[in-house]
Amino acid sequence: MLKRILFFYIDGFKNLSDLGRKLWVIIIIKLVVIFVVFRAFLFPTLDSKIPKEKQKELYIKQLTKITATKQKKEE
Amino acid sequence: MTIDLNMLEWARAQFAMTALFHFFFVPFTLGMSFLVAFFETIYVKTGKQEWKEITQFWQTLFAINFALGLSTGIIHEFEFGTNWSTYSWVVGDIFGAPLAVEGIIAFFMEATFAAISFFGWKRVSKGVHLASTWLLAIGSNLSALWILIANGFMQHPSNEFLKFDIETSRAVMTDFWKLITQPVAQVKFLHTISAGYTLSSIFVLGISAYYLLRKKHVDFAKKSAAVAAAFGLVSSIFVAVIGDEHAYEVANTQPTKIAAMEGLYVGEKGAPIVAFGIPKDLPALKVNSNDEAFVFKIEIPKLLSILGKRDPDAYVPGLKDLIVGNPEYGIWPLSKLAQIGAEARADLRAYHEAKAKGDKAGMEAAKADFYSVVWSDDKLGLKLTKSDLIGYGFFKNVNNPDLIHPPVPPVFYSFHIMVGLGFWFILLFLASWVAIIKGTFENNRLLQQLAVISVPLPWIATSFGWMTAEIGRQPWTVFGMLPTAESATPIALQNVQATFFMFLTAFVILGIAELKILFTVVKHGPKGAH
Numbered sequence: 185m186l187k188r189i190l191f192f193y194i195d196g197f198k199n200l201s202d203l204g205r206k207l208w209v210i211i212i213i214k215l216v217v218i219f220v221v222f223r224a225f226l227f228p229t230l231d232s233k234i235p236k237e238k239q240k241e242l243y244i245k246q247l248t249k250i251t252a253t254k255q256k257k258e259e
Numbered sequence: 260m261t262i263d264l265n266m267l268e269w270a271r272a273q274f275a276m277t278a279l280f281h282f283f284f285v286p287f288t289l290g291m292s293f294l295v296a297f298f299e300t301i302y303v304k305t306g307k308q309e310w311k312e313i314t315q316f317w318q319t320l321f322a323i324n325f326a327l328g329l330s331t332g333i334i335h336e337f338e339f340g341t342n343w344s345t346y347s348w349v350v351g352d353i354f355g356a357p358l359a360v361e362g363i364i365a366f367f368m369e370a371t372f373a374a375i376s377f378f379g380w381k382r383v384s385k386g387v388h389l390a391s392t393w394l395l396a397i398g399s400n401l402s403a404l405w406i407l408i409a410n411g412f413m414q415h416p417s418n419e420f421l422k423f424d425i426e427t428s429r430a431v432m433t434d435f436w437k438l439i440t441q442p443v444a445q446v447k448f449l450h451t452i453s454a455g456y457t458l459s460s461i462f463v464l465g466i467s468a469y470y471l472l473r474k475k476h477v478d479f480a481k482k483s484a485a486v487a488a489a490f491g492l493v494s495s496i497f498v499a500v501i502g503d504e505h506a507y508e509v510a511n512t513q514p515t516k517i518a519a520m521e522g523l524y525v526g527e528k529g530a531p532i533v534a535f536g537i538p539k540d541l542p543a544l545k546v547n548s549n550d551e552a553f554v555f556k557i558e559i560p561k562l563l564s565i566l567g568k569r570d571p572d573a574y575v576p577g578l579k580d581l582i583v584g585n586p587e588y589g590i591w592p593l594s595k596l597a598q599i600g601a602e603a604r605a606d607l608r609a610y611h612e613a614k615a616k617g618d619k620a621g622m623e624a625a626k627a628d629f630y631s632v633v634w635s636d637d638k639l640g641l642k643l644t645k646s647d648l649i650g651y652g653f654f655k656n657v658n659n660p661d662l663i664h665p666p667v668p669p670v671f672y673s674f675h676i677m678v679g680l681g682f683w684f685i686l687l688f689l690a691s692w693v694a695i696i697k698g699t700f701e702n703n704r705l706l707q708q709l710a711v712i713s714v715p716l717p718w719i720a721t722s723f724g725w726m727t728a729e730i731g732r733q734p735w736t737v738f739g740m741l742p743t744a745e746s747a748t749p750i751a752l753q754n755v756q757a758t759f760f761m762f763l764t765a766f767v768i769l770g771i772a773e774l775k776i777l778f779t780v781v782k783h784g785p786k787g788a789h
Contacts, residue, residue, distance in 0.1 A: 196378030203319065203780070204377075207326040210772060217765060218333055222758075243348045244428045244611055247604065247649075247745070 267747050269755040270342040273762065275729070277334045279722055280766045284328025284773075286721050289403055289452050290459025290494070291321040292396035295376075296389075297486055303389050313483055315380070316785035317463065318392075320777060322377055327773040332406075334762060342755060346736050346746035350430045353421055353438070354409050361405030368398035403455075404448050411444025414728070415512040416737050423603075423646040423740070425610050425629050430740065443512055446505045447728075453497045454724065457684055458717035460491025464691060465714035466781055468707035476784050477701065484710075485695050492688035498681055503566055509731075510567030513738055514576050515663065516731035519670040521563055523577040524552045526585060530575035531558035532566065538671045542661050543578040552667075578667075582660045593654060593663050599633055600652030603645040650740040665733040673726040680720035687713055 200208065295318045302310035336358075339347045347354075375383060375391035383391070412421075420437035421430050432438060467484035470476045510517040517523075522538035523530060524546035536556030546552050561571040568575065574588050584592030606629035613621030628645065635642035654663055687709060694700035700707075732738055736746040 192378065192382060193374065195382065196374065203323075203776070206776070207323065210769075211326050211329060214327075214765075214769065215330060218330055222334075222337065222761065222765075243345060244607070247345075247349070247428055247607060 266750065266752040266755050267744055269752060269759055270338075270747050271743065273342065273755060273759045274335070274338055275726075276759070276766070277331075277338060277762060278725065278729070280770070281328070281331045281335070282721060282725055283718065283770070284324055284331060285403070286451070286455030286458045286717070287324045287462065288321070288328060288399050289455030290457070291317065291324065291462070292392075292399045293456060294459055294463055294487065294490060295321050296392045296396045297490065298483075299389050299392050301486075303385050309478065309482070312785050313479055316479070317483070318376070319780055320462075323773065323776050323780065325373065327769055327776075331766075331769070341750065341758070342748055343736070343746050344748040346741060348429065349741055349746075350412075350416075350737055353412055353416075353430055353432045356432060356435065357405040357409040357412075357439070361402050365398055365402035365405060369395060369402060372398060400452050403452055407448040407451055408439050408441075408444045410728075411441060411447050412438060413735075413737050414447070414732060415441065415443040415508075416740050417441060418643070418647050423649055425607055425626050425646070428607060428611075430737075443508050446501055446508050449501045450498065450505045450724075453494050453501060454717070454721050456494035457491055457498055457681075458721060460487045460494060460688070461684060461710070461713055461717050463487035464491060464688075465710045465712075468710035469781070470784065471701055472704065472707045472711065476786075479785050481695075481701055484691065484700060488688055488692040488695050488700075491684070492692050495681065495684040495688050499685065502678075502681065506566050507569065510575065513732065515578065515581055515665060516670070517563075517567055518576065518578045518581065519665045519667050519731055520674040520727060522552055522556075522667050522671050523549060523563070523575060524579050524667075525549050526574060526576040526580040526588070526590075528564070528574045529561045529572045530563040530567070531560045532562035533557070533671075533675075534559050535675075536671075538667050540666060540668050542659075543582055543664065544660065546579060549577070578661075578664050582663060593651070593660055596648055596651040597655040597657070599645050600648045600650060601655040602652070603629055603649040604652040606645065607649070648739065650735065650737070650742055653742045653745055662734055665731050670727060670731045673723040673730065677720050677723040677727060680716050680723075683713070684717065684720075 197208075295314060298310060298314040298317060302314050372391040372395040375388065376395050379388050379391060416430065417437075420432060420434040420441065422433055423429075424431045438444075464484050464487040467480035467487065470480035471484075506517065506520075509520075521530075521533055522536065524541065524543050525548060527549070533553070533556045536558075537554040538556075539552055539554060541552055550556075563575050564573040565571050567573070576585060576588065576590055580588075580590050582593045584590050584595065606625045610622055610625035610629065613619075613625060630644045630646055632642050632644055633648070654660075657663075690706055691700060691710060694703050694706055734742050734744065736743050
């Protein structure tokens with residue numbers, strides 16, 4: 185069964201139309217850009233700079249701090 | 260932590276750009292997958308080769324959109340982590356569940372059956388292929404269901420399926436079934452998928468009309484147009500019907516949004532709908548009559564009360580009522596909501612300070628007050644605790660109460676453009692369907708030209724619909740629970756600007772690639788498309 189599924193895909197990719205080939209090239213380039221280039225830019229983020237045990241404390245402070253939304257906007 | 264307000268606006272713009280770009284592909288996939296399934300069903304039923312060609316041509320266009328749109332939604336996941344980490348922290352346990360289900364079930368279902376549907380024409384039986392095409396359509400639509408359940412929660416975070424947990428300082432799910440069956444999410448799902456069916460039907464009708472205008476692929480175009488007009492007519496009428504139900508849900512769960520959608524500053528009994536108008540952006544407290552809030556307007560009397568409350572004489576609160584309150588109709592003023600929210604925030608702070616000191620009595624006292632009931636209706640079985648109103652605590656010290664509602668002009672225009680286009684689509688499909696039944700569509704150049712011109716319009720309508728939903732929810736990311744300004748990550752403005760332009764570049768390139776490939780295939784026509 186697994187062999188049949190494998191050959192189904194191999195056969196499908198072997199017999200791709202020109203358009204199909206073009207679309208796969210675009211998909212691969214896009215995935216590389218998203219998962220390699222963007223990821224390299226975006227991570228490590230703030231998340232990795234703050235120790236895990238400090239994160240909860242930080243968010244609780246964020247949720248309970250006295251500053252009102254408007255006051256921050258005026259700043 | 261302090262949030263740079265410029266950064267907040269850039270983060271919002273980045274998310275909006277990503278959502279709108281992703282939404283360029285989504286409705287097309289939702290609708291076209293079913294149209295392809297219809298075409299293939301006719302092929303399998305009749306056994307006629309021409310229907311196979313029709314199926315394969317539209318499947319090619321579907322595949323282009325599927326391939327180009329694939330993974331563009333992933334960018335949102337990045338943004339949740341980088342720009343919206345407080346949001347992710349507070350509601351991730353609820354928001355993440357539907358997204359995870361979408362990823363595990365719906366996406367893999369799509370991927371599996373897409374492979375059979377695209378590769379399997381000569382490799383599996385007709386029946387298996389047809390089943391795969393249908394399952395691909397169902398899988399695509401199931402993806403939308405889970406995403407819209409997640410969005411429905413942001414629009415209406417009911418305490419029927421969640422509570423704000425004082426221990427973890429996060430919202431936690433209490434009832435998964437109620438989360439996925441809540442009416443706000445369900446009507447949003449049905450409204451969105453039927454809009455997708457309308458969009459793809461107009462695409463097929465428009466391209467078919469283009470071939471008829473050029474006297475090319477005439478038989479192909481007539482057959483395609485017939486299926487598209489019938490599907491589009493049913494879908495566009497359904498969009499309007501379910502849109503009415505959607506508006507009813509919005510009126511009863513997000514009163515600030517419905518008031519902004521209609522430019523209703525002062526509440527009215529028997530409230531009208533503004534069919535056409537130019538609203539002013541005014542401070543709500545300075546408005547004494549809804550007439551002064553418009554440069555010009557044409558109204559349909561009582562319609563907003565009918566749509567929003569199912570009663571022509573029902574009272575619909577305006578933005579001013581939602582700020583100052585209206586005891587006659589049981590509407591609390593913002594000051595009262597903000598006071599309760601501030602007490603909930605104080606309880607949360609007191610609980611964790613007591614916990615740090617090992618003061619169990621202090622923890623219990625804070626917890627009891629946090630979950631104390633502030634309103635209940637025994638008949639309806641509903642109740643509100645202080646914790647349910649925690650978000651309003653951020654508006655305790657506001658000098659400008661207009662921050663509690665969305666800006667009127669963008670929400671008003673987005674909503675009215677969407678509705679206006681929606682009615683145009685019904686007329687277009689009706690006229691096309693009648694012409695097809697009478698056999699006059701092939702020679703009706705005016706109707707064909709209108710169909711071609713209309714091709715981009717449903718993308719405009721769906722984008723404005725999305726903007727109505729999302730701008731209309733402001734100033735909240737999660738209505739009543741978490742303000743947008745408190746949801747962001749305190750990162751540097753430059754980081755957000757850099758990623759904004761990075762994504763913009765990628766989106767422009769992908770968008771150009773999509774349009775170029777689509778136009779090339781359409782230009783060549785059905786012969787040899789597959």
